[in-house]
Amino acid sequence: MSLKRTPLHAQHVALGGRMVEFAGYEMPVQYTGVLEEHEAVRKAAGLFDVSHMSNLWVTGPEAAATLSRALVADVGAIPVGGTKYTAVLRDDGTILDDLYVFHLPRGYHVIPNAGQNEVVASRIRSQGSAPVDDVTAKTAILALQGPKAAAILEEAMGRSFADVKRFTLTQAPALGEDAFISRTGYTGEDGFELVFPGERAPEVWTQLLKVGAPHGLQPIGLGARDTLRLEKGFCLAGNEFAGGRTPLEAGLGWLIHWDHEFAGKGVLLQQKADGAKQKLVALKVTGKGIPRHGMPVAKAGKEVGLVTSGTMSPMTKEGIALAYVDAALAVAGTELDILVREKPVPARVVKLPFA
Secondary structure: OOOOOOOOOOHHHHOOOOOOOOOOOEEEEEEOOOHHHHHHHHHEEEEOOOOOOOOOOEOOOOOOHHHHHEEOOOOHOOOOOOOEEEEEOOOOOOOEEEEEEEEEEEEEEHHHHHOOOOHHHHHHHHHOOOOOOOOOOHHEEEEEEEOOOHHHHHHHHOOOOOOOOOOOOEEEEHHHHOOOEEEOOOOOOEEEEEEEEEEHHHHHHHHHHHHHHHHOOOEHHHHHHHHHHHOOOOOOHHHHHOOOOOOOOOOHHHHOOOOOOOOOOHHHHHHHHHHHOOOEEEEEOOOOOOOOOOOOEOOOOOOEEEOOOOOOOOOOEEEEEEEEHHHHHHOOEEEEEEOOOOOEEEEEOOOOOOO
């Protein structure tokens, strides 16, 4: 089976990007190196091609009602120009995917994770009569992230973005029909995501890199994207939601608007009353070792959980991880062990972010 490519594949290759498979796409994992790219985003700015993400338009008079039944958020409460990070559940209350909803004048642009367009579109359609249009194949998404992102974007676009506050958006007709720019991201830094027609991607990518070069802007691959999100404790769908996890287990209970009806609500209400058996926690390694996905977590020699994401933090130079552990142990300060190559390495439950 051949891999899909974003509209910027040729640009990645020309820049020396090391290409790998991710969610059915051929994507750059790094250009100059994960550590250098990570540091560029934290100290200056980075440009990410995230055109592998899914793109759906939900429109019509029933759009808000349909989405509200499919998502844990009351979509009707999102104003035009507003955005919302939320989740779509299965009937058993487990997370099918996490996603962003962007409210524009003509409807709601929904961005699920890569490769999830069909399954999420089907789930939304099952909850109401609103039309769901899958525009993944013809949409590009660029993420411009870092403390210098605003200055770079303003110079490139010839306008101020001071009026675009965190988790809001502005339409961007200069980038094409239905194009918009939101002040959102996946790095924990200030930044923007540009959503626009795919045929414009090479032009916009090249312009941003040219304008951003004097500011220290670098292209960033999937490797640094992962370490950046993990330092802030952001979930990765294929890791933290694998195996069927609910928002209450994944530490995403704050996403739930309990005062509206949505698929899976009854199961979550029961779990809320009973208490989740396991919860997602942040672990900082206090011994020597680098935690990785799939490593067991133990307490006094007994296995009590599993690492879902782990790495060496580029900023703190410490091993960090997200892991599910028994709920009684999900308290900051709890001492645990991560079994690194079957050897126990001390770690402590801490509050996020790591850096």
